[in-house]
Amino acid sequence: MKSENTTLGYNSKVEGEVVVTQADAVINWIRKHSVWPMPMGLACCAIELMAVGASRFDISRFGMEVMRFSPRQADCMIVSGTVTYKMAEVVRRIYEQMAEPKWVVAMGACASTGGMYRSYATLQGVDRIVPVDVYVSGCPPRPEALLDAMIKLQDKIGRERSVKNLTAPKAAAAAAALAEKEA
Amino acid sequence: MSDANFASLKERFAYLTERDSADHLAVNCPAEHLLECCTALRDDFGYDLLVDVTAIDWAAETSPRFTGIYHILSTTHHAYIRIASDCVDDAAPSLPSLAGIFPAANWHERETYDMMGIRYEGHPDLKRILMWEDYPYHPLRKEFPLAGIEVPFPAADVAETANAKVLPAPMMGGPFVSSADGTMREIEPQAKDESWTEKEENR
Numbered sequence: 418m419k420s421e422n423t424t425l426g427y428n429s430k431v432e433g434e435v436v437v438t439q440a441d442a443v444i445n446w447i448r449k450h451s452v453w454p455m456p457m458g459l460a461c462c463a464i465e466l467m468a469v470g471a472s473r474f475d476i477s478r479f480g481m482e483v484m485r486f487s488p489r490q491a492d493c494m495i496v497s498g499t500v501t502y503k504m505a506e507v508v509r510r511i512y513e514q515m516a517e518p519k520w521v522v523a524m525g526a527c528a529s530t531g532g533m534y535r536s537y538a539t540l541q542g543v544d545r546i547v548p549v550d551v552y553v554s555g556c557p558p559r560p561e562a563l564l565d566a567m568i569k570l571q572d573k574i575g576r577e578r579s580v581k582n583l584t585a586p587k588a589a590a591a592a593a594a595l596a597e598k599e600a
Numbered sequence: 601m602s603d604a605n606f607a608s609l610k611e612r613f614a615y616l617t618e619r620d621s622a623d624h625l626a627v628n629c630p631a632e633h634l635l636e637c638c639t640a641l642r643d644d645f646g647y648d649l650l651v652d653v654t655a656i657d658w659a660a661e662t663s664p665r666f667t668g669i670y671h672i673l674s675t676t677h678h679a680y681i682r683i684a685s686d687c688v689d690d691a692a693p694s695l696p697s698l699a700g701i702f703p704a705a706n707w708h709e710r711e712t713y714d715m716m717g718i719r720y721e722g723h724p725d726l727k728r729i730l731m732w733e734d735y736p737y738h739p740l741r742k743e744f745p746l747a748g749i750e751v752p753f754p755a756a757d758v759a760e761t762a763n764a765k766v767l768p769a770p771m772m773g774g775p776f777v778s779s780a781d782g783t784m785r786e787i788e789p790q791a792k793d794e795s796w797t798e799k800e801e802n803r
Contacts, residue, residue, distance in 0.1 A: 502766050503732045506755040509762050535769045537739050537748025538731060546762040 440580045448492075448518065449574040450480040452567070455491030455515065457508060459498025462525040462557040466497045474560040479567060488514040493570065494547070495563075499527040500540040509546045518582070520574070522566055523549045526556045609645075613637055619684055626682040631668075634685050635696045638670070642701060647672040647681055650698065653708035655716045659742045665690040666718055670698070687718060697723035715740035746771065 429435075454476075456466055469476045476482050485491040488511045500508055512521065523543050526532030529552045531541035543549060550573055553566040606618045606625060615633050619626040629637050641647040652671040659665070664686035672681050687693035697720035698705035709720040710729040717738035720726055727733060732754040737744055747768040753759035754766075776789040 501730075502754055503730070505753070505764070506732075506758050509758045509764075513761070531769065535771060536746075537744075537766075537769070539769070540764075541767070541769050546758070546764050 441578060444579040445575045445577055448579070449571040452479075452481045452493045452520075452570070452574075453483045453485050453491045454481055455488055455494045455511070456484050456486070457494050457496045457498075457511065459496070459500060459504060460525075460527060462497035462528070465557045465560055465563065466495060466524065469560045469563050474564060476564065476567065479564070479571065481567060488512070489516065491515055492518060493520045493522065495522045495524055496528040496543045496547075496549075497524040497557075499532065499534055500543050501538050502540055503538075505540045505543075505546050508543065512547045518577075518579075520550045520570055521547050522551045522553065522563075522570060524553045524563060524566070525558055526554065529554070532556060612640065612644075619682070621682060624680040624682055626684065629683050629685050631685050631688060631695055634668075634683070635698070635701070638672070638683070638698055639701050641672060641681065646674040646676045649673040649675050650702035650704045650708070651680070653698070653705055653712055655712050655718055657716060657740065657742045663690050664688070666693040666716065668695045668712070668718060672702075692719070693717065694719040694721055696721050697726075699723050714738070717741065 456463065458466055468474055470482065470484060481493075488494070492515060494508075494512055494515065496508065512519070521543070523529045527534060527539070528543045529549075531539050533556070535541070540546065551566045551570050553562050555562050558566075606616075606627065609616055609625075609627065613629075613633070615630055616637070617628045619628050638647075649672065650670065651673050652669070654669045656667045656669060657665065658667065666687040668685045668687065670683040670685070672683065673679070674681075685695060687695060693716075695718055697709055699709060699720070700722060705720075706724065707729060709723055710726060712718055713720060713723075713726055714728040714730050715738060728735065731739070734754065736751060737749060739748070745768070747770040748766070750768055751766045753762075753764045759765070771791075776791055778787050778789045781787065
């Protein structure tokens with residue numbers, strides 16, 4: 418940093434150059450290039466999801482190759498397949514075990530809307546139990562379609578108000594505690 | 601015995617009656633003799649592979665209302681036999697379980713119990729296999745609507761946090777049919793009545 422202001426106390430010869438930016442930009446940049454997907458493979462879409470992870474399509478080009486089968490180590494649930502009501506409970510519980518921040522991709526017709534399974538046994542879209550960030554059409558979608566969705570998700574992560582989201586729950590909790598104290 | 605025909609079976613099992621069939625040998629067997637008949641078919645007639653267990657619901661006002669159906673294959677003689685067994689009780693239908701003589705019957709009977717509500721007496725673990733344990737209906741019964749019936753979500757705590765319900769899913773203009781000729785857009789399978797697309801689905 419070349420500055421006339423000597424009170425800054427910064428020696429660029431020792432500490433190198435400085436890039437000035439916003440906290441949001443840095444946080445989002447880190448997050449979006451290190452998405453750890455949780456493969457919620459429930460039906461044939463899961464086979465395409467495996468293809469995305471394999472060498473031909475190679476999701477690691479986008480920094481998402483670390484698929485974790487534990488929700489506690491993942492931050493993006495890819496719901497790939499038909500969600501029956503019996504399984505819906507499990508999907509929701511696994512979603513709740515994922516640490517914030519977390520995102521959900523509904524992969525394919527079944528996860529998005531119930532698809533061809535318009536029946537008493539099938540949840541008509543996973544967005545009825547978890548908040549979905551990106552929907553992918555197809556039955557099943559091509560691997561390219563899922564990659565496109567993941568890039569869209571990266572764009573979406575890049576637009577988030579991360580700092581506000583980090584502090585907002587704390588502020589809300591503090592306000593609630595204060596209200597309780599007064600009451 | 602190389603090829604069992606109805607006469608040879610009747611000789612051994614006096615209680616069997618012949619059943620109309622378009623393909624294989626088919627018999628009616630009273631429920632109280634089912635276990636004994638199937639055991640003998642397996643041990644003495646070579647019918648050693650239970651292929652399918654299902655049931656028919658003849659509609660609510662019919663008696664007998666439920667008929668259990670069994671398909672058994674002889675792997676040595678390459679022949680099938682179909683056994684039909686009426687449930688005596690129409691309100692609380694039950695049949696003897698074949699799980700003791702054919703282990704393959706175990707899950708088949710659980711499925712038939714789940715879908716039709718037929719209790720298989722003597723089954724080692726008769727619980728639902730497709731729907732969740734608290735589901736109040738048997739979906740393949742005649743009176744059950746195709747779309748389903750609104751019931752509470754399987755887990756109460758999840759239902760509360762996710763605000764979810766098990767809702768009927770009507771076919772909305774289906775079934776989806778393809779017209780014989782036309783452009784690609786026109787021959788794509790579609791509902792004849794597409795008026796539902798203009799309404800927001802009730803959630």
